[in-house]
Amino acid sequence: MAAAGPTALVTGPQLRECHGCGLFQIVPAMAANMRSDCERCGTPLRATRADPTGHCLALTFASLVLFAVLWLSMLMKVSTAGIVHETGLLSGPAELVRHGLWPLAIAVAFTTALAPLGKFAGTLYVLVGLRMKTLPPNLRGVFLISRKLGTWSMLEVLLLGVFVAYTKLGDLVTIELGAAVYALGILTVVIVWAELALDPQAVWEQIERRGQTHAPMPAVAPMEYRPGAAGCENCHLVCMPADYDGKCPRCGSIVHERKPDAIGRTIALVVAGAILYIPANVYPVLTVIQLGSGSPSTIMGGVEELVSSKMYPLALLVFFASVLVPLFKLLGLAAMISTTSLANTAEGAGILLRQRTRLYFIVAWIGRWSMVDIFMESLLGALVQFGSAVTIDPGDGAMAFCAVVIVTIFAAEAFDPRLMWDAAARNAHRPSRPTGTTALAFNSGQRQSSA
Numbered sequence: 001m002a003a004a005g006p007t008a009l010v011t012g013p014q015l016r017e018c019h020g021c022g023l024f025q026i027v028p029a030m031a032a033n034m035r036s037d038c039e040r041c042g043t044p045l046r047a048t049r050a051d052p053t054g055h056c057l058a059l060t061f062a063s064l065v066l067f068a069v070l071w072l073s074m075l076m077k078v079s080t081a082g083i084v085h086e087t088g089l090l091s092g093p094a095e096l097v098r099h100g101l102w103p104l105a106i107a108v109a110f111t112t113a114l115a116p117l118g119k120f121a122g123t124l125y126v127l128v129g130l131r132m133k134t135l136p137p138n139l140r141g142v143f144l145i146s147r148k149l150g151t152w153s154m155l156e157v158l159l160l161g162v163f164v165a166y167t168k169l170g171d172l173v174t175i176e177l178g179a180a181v182y183a184l185g186i187l188t189v190v191i192v193w194a195e196l197a198l199d200p201q202a203v204w205e206q207i208e209r210r211g212q213t214h215a216p217m218p219a220v221a222p223m224e225y226r227p228g229a230a231g232c233e234n235c236h237l238v239c240m241p242a243d244y245d246g247k248c249p250r251c252g253s254i255v256h257e258r259k260p261d262a263i264g265r266t267i268a269l270v271v272a273g274a275i276l277y278i279p280a281n282v283y284p285v286l287t288v289i290q291l292g293s294g295s296p297s298t299i300m301g302g303v304e305e306l307v308s309s310k311m312y313p314l315a316l317l318v319f320f321a322s323v324l325v326p327l328f329k330l331l332g333l334a335a336m337i338s339t340t341s342l343a344n345t346a347e348g349a350g351i352l353l354r355q356r357t358r359l360y361f362i363v364a365w366i367g368r369w370s371m372v373d374i375f376m377e378s379l380l381g382a383l384v385q386f387g388s389a390v391t392i393d394p395g396d397g398a399m400a401f402c403a404v405v406i407v408t409i410f411a412a413e414a415f416d417p418r419l420m421w422d423a424a425a426r427n428a429h430r431p432s433r434p435t436g437t438t439a440l441a442f443n444s445g446q447r448q449s450s451a
């Protein structure tokens with residue numbers, strides 16, 4: 001790709017609030033394929049693209065086609081004792097319903113079928129809509145929802161689940177991969193590519209230019225902080241929410257200076273997650289019955305079985321995703337809460353702020369990977385139903401485990417990392433936010449990303 005010249009700017013300078021530390025700063029005008037990071041905490045503020053929507057449009061269309069193949073064709077075929085079983089995308093949830101584990105069925109169906117479908121269809125609607133002479137209705141709402149669904153679309157985790165299930169089944173039954181597995185493999189690459197090719201802020205700018213905003217926008221974008229200003233979490237516009245009923249004038253989502261009751265809600269969710277972590281590890285997640293004998297196994301039991309059958313890398317993967325990741329999330333969030341809410345007494349509120357902000361974003365991202373165990377159990381349950389020869393049934397522990405994953409994802413979402421910076425500023429007796437129309441530092445954290 002040819003490097004853009006220094007004059008080929010694709011954005012103008014903009015006032016932005018960093019969602020990692022709450023610093024208001026001017027993101028300078030940028031050329032294509034550049035990234036600007038917060039100068040205080042390093043959180044990415046904007047990544048520009050040469051074609052901010054076109055590549056993503058093509059890739060989203062490809063995703064939708066691959067997703068249709070994934071939905072309609074066979075995922076895996078297993079056979080033993082002359083009986084053949086096939087499974088597709090929705091056989092797992094259907095089997096879970098048959099076992100009375102319908103909350104688990106809903107979670108699996110939502111994260112592997114409905115959320116991805118909604119995300120692809122919504123993104124396509126918006127990107128095609130923006131190219132039309134007359135805009136179709138409500139691009140704003142559809143884009144908001146499709147971005148939200150992205151958090152819950154876990155096809156890349158499902159791919160890992162298929163891999164784990166395939167390896168585990170190898171010595172139990174004869175197994176064959178279907179077209180859907182290959183579609184899923186390519187789809188995972190295309191999804192990551194599409195996400196990298198999209199500049200969501202450019203989409204919001206186009207929606208703004210085409211006049212489909214929630215409220216009439218101020219003629220001149222503010223370039224200086226005013227008390228009461230806040231950065232919209234969804235479209236990143238800095239606005240005065242008090243002037244618009246607490247909403248962002250551009251995308252219409254509710255804007256807060258800080259997430260409301262962040263500490264209280266995070267504590268409640270972390271406690272709930274920690275309590276659920278006990279049944280998730282005590283109750284069986286899977287029961288394998290081969291020729292009339294067998295016993296239920298817990299998450300750790302499953303890891304031990306993998307170790308005893310010498311599948312060390314797989315054992316490590318399951319141990320990491322199912323045992324360490326939830327624990328890491330709970331402990332990480334607990335540490336972030338304690339350094340924030342005890343800041344008035346603790347000396348350490350200002351220590352490792354950048355690292356703790358980075359930790360927050362890792363905790364928020366990593367939780368989804370714990371679903372690998374749930375997807376694997378759902379696939380095994382659907383595949384291995386061979387009467388008296390061999391059956392695999394998901395157990396109640398899986399339900400508790402899935403609840404841990406979902407509750408900790410919500411906990412990470414409820415927490416506001418900016419509070420850690422507020423606490424540090426309080427401790428140092430200096431304001432964390434500018435107090436007047438102070439001149440803002442010009443962001444210098446800009447760099448060329450690998451194009």
Ligand SMILES: [Zn+2]
Pocket residue numbers: 018019020021022023038039040041042043
């Ligand atoms: Zn920052």
Ligand SMILES: [Zn+2]
Pocket residue numbers: 232233234235236237248249250251252253
């Ligand atoms: Zn907004």
